[in-house]
Amino acid sequence: MGSVVGFIVSLLIGALGIYVGARVVTDTDDYGYAVITAIVGSLVWWIVAVLVGWIPLIGGLLALVAWIWVINVRYPGGWGNAIAIGFIAWIAVVAVLYVLAVLGVVTFDALGIPAV
Secondary structure, eight states: OHHHHHHHHHHHHHHHHHHHHHHHHHOOOOHHHHHHHHHHHHHHHHHHHHHHTTSTTHHHHHHHHHHHHHHHHHSSSHHHHHHHHHHHHHHHHHHHHHHHHHTTSSOSOOTTSTTO
């Protein structure tokens, strides 16, 4: 039960980051859309990481590009907006997780956001 709750909390925090990034960059106001983006993004990230993650530096970079590609496909504005959404999402999730980790509520990781 704990791992299911952890998965859901992690997913919701990751989606929150994507929602904030998309809201700031594209003025998109749809949290459900961000949840789907977080799920698809984490799946694509995982697949690419499994396939090429063993290649030093390039593997992780390709997984990151794949995650940004998902954002690019799901939100308007092209690669520049996708990169901005991803960056803002990462910052937002780090901030939320830091506060929650300090309070002892969660561990410092989130589904749908790379390297967090």
